[in-house]
Amino acid sequence: MKNLIDFFLRHSAWAVFLLYAVLSIVMLVGSRNPYQQRVWLTSANAVSSTVYGAMGAVTGYFNLHSINADLEQRNAALEMELVDLRMQLRELRLQLPDSTFDQPSLNNYRLLPALVISNSVALTHNHVTIDRGSADGLEPQMGVVDRGGVVGVVEVTSSHAARLISLLNPDISVSCKLKDSDYFGRLIWEGGDPRYATLDQLPKHTVYEVGDTIVTSGYSDMFPEGIRVGTVVGKAHEVSAGDVQLRIKLGTDFSRLSEVRVIVNGRSAELRKLENGNLPESDKSKTPVGTYSNSSRP
Amino acid sequence: MTKTIIHFILLAVVLLLVQVVCNKVMLLGIAMPIVFIYVIMRLPVSLHVNWVLTIAFLLGLIVDVFNDTPGMNALSCTLLAALCRPMFRAYAPRDIQEDGLLPSMLSMGGWSYFKYALTLTLFYVAVLFLIQAFTLRDWLLTLERIGASAALSLVLILGIDSLVNTGHGEGL
Helix, strand or coil, rough: HHHHHHHHCEEEHHHHHHHHHHHHHHHHHHHHCCCCCCCHCCCCCHHHHHHHHHCCCCHHHCCCHHHHHHHHHHHHHHHHHHHHHHHHHHHHHHCCCCCCCCCHHHHHEEEEEEEEEECCCCCCCCEEECCCCCCCCCCCCEEECCCEEEEEEEEECCCEEEEEECCCCCCCCEEEECCCCCCCCEEEEECCCCCCCEEECCCCCCCCCHHHHHHEECCCCCCCCEEEEEEEECCCCCCCCCEEEEEEEECCCHHCCCCCEHHHHHHHHHHHHHHCCCCCCCCHHHHHCCCCHHHCCC | HHHHHHHHHHHHHHHHHHHHHHHHCEECCCEEECCCCHHHHCCCCCCCHHHHHHHHHHHHHHHHHHHHHCCCCHHHHHHHHHHHHHHHHHHHCCCCCCCCCHHHHHHCHHHHHHHHHHHHHHHHHHHHHHHHHHHCHHHHHHHHHHHHHHHHHHHHHHHHHHCCCCCCCCCC
């Protein structure tokens, strides 16, 4: 017995080394499973979100000039679109005087502004941390956008911070379509350049042009239909036999991410129940909003 | 002794905060500065290896939590800690007194320390980027990142070492 104890004491360094190595590998493997993270092991925990919040308060000013220029440009474009839409609306109203032009499906969405306090673009699995959490009504699987387009999906929340799976993370994909032709596919980032992603699973006969806008398809409850994602820059270099793959320039500039909006869908619980095969209860107003379910991953 | 421990904790906190900022940097898209491993490289030679492994693992874990890369830096740091002593013995001059010695340019000599730091930095960066690249197809980019990040980190680590060693004996 004494020899055995002596043996372990003499070789304790190996045991300690193996313990830490195995612990690290368990964490490494566990991290491949999104939505199942322990919040204290992520940058959304109280200490790191405070440190990042303080850093963000300083560094947030650095990009203001370019953000302002972007906003002005976007504002101008939106004003033009508004004028255009108003004219179209007036013409349509003249044609169909009795119809209503409200879109009730969009009334269910609410946008909640948030500030980015940590963000990475250089890793293979990137994440974003924002300064809003469960206390502000955030829940896992809510979509997040910024002025350029889709940013990611909420993964875990603490009371005043949340970690998102960035669009620059192969763990998520977003259902998207070509804005003009309605062909839809799956947008996924496979590493490398943070400015580009791939839209795959498009049907073989897809008609597209370089410069076409890609928008969300609205097939998941996280993103309503029509949110800008990026533009087509050409065919992706890897094309499988069955489908067309397009290289997309993302509308969101992830290296300068600062202000984002969380999409809160008032009917997500109801939709997830339906996806799970359960009909919604008769008293829908009492249904908790945004119940987590694995089956509605993006 | 207590003074040395307090100095080490201060050095670790400062370098961890610097690392949190550095984690968001990728110069020219390939070079990521890694500076906090200097703390592990500088642990006293006489410190029991179990302590070296524990401190390294915890430092790696803290960086992982901030960087949302659970296990990645912790594993790399544990492997680095296991390599520290053998590398020190391989490069340090034979006649050096090991008791309470902190590896540095001042104590080991410039060339010996350069080789020590180069080997450990290159090893750490290579392990880190290879773990990251496990799911990636672009091996050339990974190799470029390893080379560029190791070079940048080595320059910074040598700079930190000459700043920390004031020349008036062992400052830290």
